[in-house]
Amino acid sequence: MAEPKTKYDRQLRIWGEQGQAALENASICLLNCGPTGSETLKNLVLGGIGSITVIDGSKVEVADLGNNFMVDESSIGQSKAKCVCAFLQELNDAVKAKFVEESPEALIETNPSFFSQFTLVIATQLVETSMLKLDRICRQSNVMLIFARSYGLTGFVRISLKEHDVIESKPDHFLDDLRLNDPWPELQRFAESIDLNATDPVIHKHTPYVVILVKMAEEWANKHGGCLPSTREEKKEFKDLLKSRMIDIDEENYKEAIEASFKVSTPRGISSRLRQIIEDSSAEVDSSSSDFWVMVAAVKDFIVNEGGGEAPLEGSIPDMTSLTEYYVNLQKIYQAKAEADFLAVESRVRNILKRIGRDQDAIPRTTIKTFCKNARKLTVCRYRLIEDEFNSPVLPELQKYLTDEDYSVAIGFYILLRAVDRFATNYNRFPGMFDGEMDEDISRLKTIAVGILNDLGFNGSTLTEDLTNEMCRFGGAELHAVAAFTGGIASQEVIKLITKQFVPMSGTFIFNGVDHKSQLLLL
Amino acid sequence: MADPVSQASSRWRDLDKLLLRPGNLVGPNFDPGTELRDDLQEYAKVLVVGAGGLGCELLKDLALMGFRNLEVIDMDRIEVSNLNRQFLFRLQDVGKPKAEVAAHRVMERVSGVDIVPHFCRIQDKDLEFYNKFNIIALGLDSIEARSYINDVACSFLEYDAEDNPCEETIKPMVDGGTEGFKGHARVIMPGVTPCFECTIWLFPPQVKFPLCTLAETPRTAAHCIEYAHLIKWDEVHGGKPFDADDPEHMQWVYSEAVKRAELFGIPGVTYSLTQGVVKNIIPAIASTNAIISAACALETLKIATSCSKTLSNYLSYNGLEGLHTKVTEFVRDKDCPVCGPGVLLELDTTTTLQKFIELLEEYPKLHMSKASVTYRGENLYMQAPPVLEEMTRSNLTVPLFDLMGKIPKGIVHISGTATKNDKKTSCTRKLRVLFKVIDGDTDMDTATGS
Ligand SMILES: [Zn+2]
Numbered sequence: 001m002a003e004p005k006t007k008y009d010r011q012l013r014i015w016g017e018q019g020q021a022a023l024e025n026a027s028i029c030l031l032n033c034g035p036t037g038s039e040t041l042k043n044l045v046l047g048g049i050g051s052i053t054v055i056d057g058s059k060v061e062v063a064d065l066g067n068n069f070m071v072d073e074s075s076i077g078q079s080k081a082k083c084v085c086a087f088l089q090e091l092n093d094a095v096k097a098k099f100v101e102e103s104p105e106a107l108i109e110t111n112p113s114f115f116s117q118f119t120l121v122i123a124t125q126l127v128e129t130s131m132l133k134l135d136r137i138c139r140q141s142n143v144m145l146i147f148a149r150s151y152g153l154t155g156f157v158r159i160s161l162k163e164h165d166v167i168e169s170k171p172d173h174f175l176d177d178l179r180l181n182d183p184w185p186e187l188q189r190f191a192e193s194i195d196l197n198a199t200d201p202v203i204h205k206h207t208p209y210v211v212i213l214v215k216m217a218e219e220w221a222n223k224h225g226g227c228l229p230s231t232r233e234e235k236k237e238f239k240d241l242l243k244s245r246m247i248d249i250d251e252e253n254y255k256e257a258i259e260a261s262f263k264v265s266t267p268r269g270i271s272s273r274l275r276q277i278i279e280d281s282s283a284e285v286d287s288s289s290s291d292f293w294v295m296v297a298a299v300k301d302f303i304v305n306e307g308g309g310e311a312p313l314e315g316s317i318p319d320m321t322s323l324t325e326y327y328v329n330l331q332k333i334y335q336a337k338a339e340a341d342f343l344a345v346e347s348r349v350r351n352i353l354k355r356i357g358r359d360q361d362a363i364p365r366t367t368i369k370t371f372c373k374n375a376r377k378l379t380v381c382r383y384r385l386i387e388d389e390f391n392s393p394v395l396p397e398l399q400k401y402l403t404d405e406d407y408s409v410a411i412g413f414y415i416l417l418r419a420v421d422r423f424a425t426n427y428n429r430f431p432g433m434f435d436g437e438m439d440e441d442i443s444r445l446k447t448i449a450v451g452i453l454n455d456l457g458f459n460g461s462t463l464t465e466d467l468t469n470e471m472c473r474f475g476g477a478e479l480h481a482v483a484a485f486t487g488g489i490a491s492q493e494v495i496k497l498i499t500k501q502f503v504p505m506s507g508t509f510i511f512n513g514v515d516h517k518s519q520l521l522l523l
Numbered sequence: 524m525a526d527p528v529s530q531a532s533s534r535w536r537d538l539d540k541l542l543l544r545p546g547n548l549v550g551p552n553f554d555p556g557t558e559l560r561d562d563l564q565e566y567a568k569v570l571v572v573g574a575g576g577l578g579c580e581l582l583k584d585l586a587l588m589g590f591r592n593l594e595v596i597d598m599d600r601i602e603v604s605n606l607n608r609q610f611l612f613r614l615q616d617v618g619k620p621k622a623e624v625a626a627h628r629v630m631e632r633v634s635g636v637d638i639v640p641h642f643c644r645i646q647d648k649d650l651e652f653y654n655k656f657n658i659i660a661l662g663l664d665s666i667e668a669r670s671y672i673n674d675v676a677c678s679f680l681e682y683d684a685e686d687n688p689c690e691e692t693i694k695p696m697v698d699g700g701t702e703g704f705k706g707h708a709r710v711i712m713p714g715v716t717p718c719f720e721c722t723i724w725l726f727p728p729q730v731k732f733p734l735c736t737l738a739e740t741p742r743t744a745a746h747c748i749e750y751a752h753l754i755k756w757d758e759v760h761g762g763k764p765f766d767a768d769d770p771e772h773m774q775w776v777y778s779e780a781v782k783r784a785e786l787f788g789i790p791g792v793t794y795s796l797t798q799g800v801v802k803n804i805i806p807a808i809a810s811t812n813a814i815i816s817a818a819c820a821l822e823t824l825k826i827a828t829s830c831s832k833t834l835s836n837y838l839s840y841n842g843l844e845g846l847h848t849k850v851t852e853f854v855r856d857k858d859c860p861v862c863g864p865g866v867l868l869e870l871d872t873t874t875t876l877q878k879f880i881e882l883l884e885e886y887p888k889l890h891m892s893k894a895s896v897t898y899r900g901e902n903l904y905m906q907a908p909p910v911l912e913e914m915t916r917s918n919l920t921v922p923l924f925d926l927m928g929k930i931p932k933g934i935v936h937i938s939g940t941a942t943k944n945d946k947k948t949s950c951t952r953k954l955r956v957l958f959k960v961i962d963g964d965t966d967m968d969t970a971t972g973s
Contacts, residue, residue: 009604013799013806014703035587043809046607063536065634069583072632091610152540153821153831172843206740319743327742328788432540466547473544477537480587481821484580488813492704492842495810502704505846513821514548516708516834518848 004048004094011047019499020048024094026119026498027051031104031134033084035480036150037124038070039487044494045088051096052088053118056081057103067480105130108137116141120494124148124487125478128390128421135160135386144497147386148490151420152474153513154413155486159383159493159504165292166379167371168501174377177314180213180263181228186333191215194326196245204247208322208330209257216242216257217264229265238264253321269309270376277378278303287356291363294356295371296378298348302341312341312372342372379503389508390418393456393523401521402462410510410519412467417510419449420471430476442472470514482513535560538589541830550829559828564591564635567827570656571595572645572672574621576807577662577699579611580816582625585660586633588824594656596641596648597622608809645671646949650936651900654679654694658823661698662816664805666726667948669698673711673719674861674951678936680713682864688714695826699815703806704842708818708834710826716836717855718862729803744784744791748800751779767802776801814840860888865934865955872924872958876904879923883937889952894939898927906939924958932957 005012012020026049030037033056041052060075060083068084075083081099089097100107104123107114108130115121115137123134123145131147138145138160145160179187191214198204217228220238229238239258246254270278278300282289285297303311315338317331346368350360371378401411423431423445431441446468450460489509496504507522535542542560546553569590571581574597585593599621601612611628612621622640630638641648645668653659653675663669676694683689696711698719711718736742737750756765756776766772777797784792798804818838825833834850841847860866866888870879876896883891896903903918903926905911918926927933938951 003603006603007606009607009795009798010804010807011607012795013804014808039813042610043813046610046809048607062533066534067537067587069587069632073634090613169844172841321736322740322742324740324742324787324789327740435544438544470546470548473540473546475540475544477540479537479541479821481584481817481824484584484813484817485821488810488817489842489846492810492814493846495808496842502842503844505842509846513831515832516818516838516848516850520846 008048015495015499015501019501022499023495024048024050027053027117028494029053029055029115029118029121031055031107031121031123032125033070033080034064034125034478035068035483036148036155036478036487036490037122038068038084038088039484040122040124040148040490040494041084041088042070042091043488043491045092045095045097047495048092048094049498052085052098054081054085054088054097054099055102055104055107056084056099057101057106067478067483069480108134112137113141115143118143120144120146120497122146122148122490122494124490125150127424128418129425132387132390139385146490146493146497148486149417150478150483150486150511151417152471152477152479153482154417154471154474155482155511155513156414156417157486157489157493157505157509157511158386158507159381159497160386161383161497164381164383164497164500164504165290166381166500166503167292167374169374169377169379169503170501171377171503175263175266176316176318177376178210178263178317179310179313180210180217180260181266182268182310183214184337186337187214188218190329190333191218201247203323205251205253206321206323206326207253208320208326209253209260210317210320210330211326212242212245212253212257213260213264216245229261235262235265256320270303270311274311274376274378277380280380285352285356287358289356291367294352294363295345295349295368297352298345298368299372299375301348301352302345306344307341311375312345313338314373314376315339316373338373342369345372381504381506383506389523395457397522398456398458401519402458406517407519407521408462408464409467409512409514409517410521412463413471413510413512414508414521414523415449415452415463416445416467416471418452419445420476422448422452432472432475434475438472442469445472479513482511485513486511535589542589542828546831549831550825550833553829555830559830560589563589563824563827566592567658568592568594568656569823569827570653570659571662572659572668573597573662573664574609574625574640575599575605575662575664576608576809576812577701577816577819578621579609579625580812581660581662581699581820582629582638583611583633584816584820585823586629586636586638588820590823590827591636593626593636594639594641595622595626596643596645597625598642598644608807608812610809650675650678650897650951656694658826659694659696660819660823661696662819663698664700667946669719670723671949671951672696676711677713677718677720677862678951678953680862680953681934682714686864697819697822697826699819701807701811701815703808704811706811706815706840707838708815708822708840709837710822710834711836713862715855717853718859720861721856721859722837722853741783741787741789744780744789744793744796745800747783747787747789747792748776748780748797750783751776752801755779755783773798773801811840811842860952865953867955867957869957869959870923872929873922874924875920876923876926877919880904880919883939889937889941891937891939891941891950891952894937897936898933903935923956927956931960 008020028049030041033054058080060071060078060080064071070084070087079101081101085097085099121138121143147158149155191211194207194211196215221228229235239261242258277296282293283296283300285294315335317334349363349368353360353362401407420430431445432438449463453460493504496502507520510519510521512518543555545555567590569585571578574595601616601619601621603617605612611625616624620642622642626638626640630636659676661672676696679692679694681689681692693713699708700706732746732749737746741747777794780792780797822834825831835852837851837853839849880894883889883894893906895905902915904915933956935954935956937954940947941950
């Protein structure tokens, strides 16, 4: 076996060893191993997922050779689950691969408790009735669930679970936590120790912009009755003031200061994103609360007490032009403040745990530390039951999708994907499966789709003829490239859910393979 | 078991829904029917450039979307760190050429598909090689390689007298790229949609640390690593080139970086980071590659068959925070030196081929040195290999006008080395050569022209 560190190097750089460990401890169940399911699992097996269980009751047919890479000529007539499982095992011997030759529909019907052994269930190509049942089963037993479907040139991916909390959301662009609008005494003192009017040009051009901005903001405030630049004119004036202190046009640190000068004027206090979380009713904790919400409660207390309205400091600073010594000292000042904030939060966590009757040390220090470092980036995702979404979608959103040109194809496919399942319940096949009944199927499908819209209180005129025809043309086909796309999306979301890093998608992703203008529908 | 005839027809049961049935949301001139499927399998030739994370997926996807004539080109050998995403490779394949193993694995599983591997650099193939494909699918991770293939594909493009692109000379490209949870897929129809060069700003050059920061004021772990890699290595090893693939070299850089970091009190130097910085490693995972390749393969099928509308013209995907996909319709740069009608060069009828090659070095939009020149597929002068150089050397003293059959204007292709952002890259350009009239023999032209 290859050294896993080398084999997984390119992904360890994304989710780290903790993320990898979470993947290796996860056990995944796949329902239906057509191309959509097989491709989803392939991406997870390559990444070193702990174990997989493939459930499929069908035998490999000739048509499977035209869209599924995991079966070949020698598989014809054999259990599809067995063949796919064997190929997946070949990709990574570290994965425990199992299969069950049974129809997912039957399993959902007869053995609902079967699913509680898994970390996550990936359900592919299920029709509506089975989806709704499985959704309830997984919700009750607290198993994460993700649906993926490929249908002609469309398809969808939908996550379903009660709540998913992300500490390490690792956003791409996020404003650094420098507190230039509200420097604490140690930072202020450090700034005071440096003379901006230093005559040594090397020192002048290597004074970090954080120091420049802290000092210049103070100078500004002294001249403006304690206020920081706020209007557009004032901000411009402040930039000019910075520019006037340059002794050479090539001073990178001053250029950085001018570029970052807006950080002096950002409003103090926490973001609306964090406010929403601390004001969530789950932040009123009791013995049944999760560690996440216990830590939220502690941070909430911190903000109104030691924090003086601010979240715990993140503690890291971006690279900036500076003498090494200045930079290292600045780093230490930020780290010291972050450490102090963390200790304050930690003691609050311990007190809360004691108050709610749990072991004071139930949450490890490192977890609390990571939580504090990411306090500004916490994310809570909640998902409705599919049944609730189908019965009572968010009407203003639905209204918007039905009238907004950008969403017309996506919402059309959304309704039609539900309509084909009802069609299948009525006729025991998908519309357009047989060439001879094309015209009848088109009008039947149209009637069903218009019926769905009417039941929701909308008229069916928004559904275009073109789209309904197209849906019948697809005839339930599962095309490999579409399956690889939706399966790829599904596996990506599974990784985010299991590593508890990055923010998983919300709503329903509707794939539009016609012109790729896919959409997320939040219903 | 079913008989072979019905096997062949039912194998493509799902794909046939798209290729055999008429539709309203389809491309221009869509002509559904079994003939379309058969033609796709018999005549459509696709080149997959790169057999890495995207290339492996592309070969599989294209084979299962009905293509049967595929070729793949890649100069790399399989490494252990490829195995987390390049699913056609196994541990026992490490060290073997990617193109060969990838082609073999797909042919093994998808019967009927023919994949020809090319284990070489993309520059090793001549224009004729690239011209035989209907579509070129790119699964690359470097800007230079994309630029090169883009140059090649655009060099086939011809314009008519009104400066409209001639349809039969358009060589479509489908390009994918990924980085971590992000990626893009795009369709390039040279002369119609923007080529890689038209939107080169999408790929800003990589920022390098100033040497004085590395030497005098290091602040981050990366600064310490680059100091060891770019400055200290040469100081100590004077002349011996650094090899990023040699673990001993990497270990040396790492330990030097650790020493420097300790000296300055800088945290964070690790062996993994050292490799990342020195080799400029881009994080890569299976899922993103699968998503982007699938989009590219689907677009390739649409270009070949018109079975649906096409992506117009750039799809971006970001799975970092939630899920975002966006289609942007970029516009062509009308003055693009690569996909435009060509750089216009006015010459005297007496200008020799030698003089012409020298001119290319100074010409503002080109700056091309060591140019080889072809005209209508014929080599006028080749810098390499030596055999060809010798064969074509005698042309150097002949006027280009004569070599081109004494026509007043024509298109020549040149390939050589161009300097861009202080970096030498091989590139191919199309030139519109116009010969200046000289008194006497072209009086009539001047008269009728005014
Ligand atoms: Zn161009």
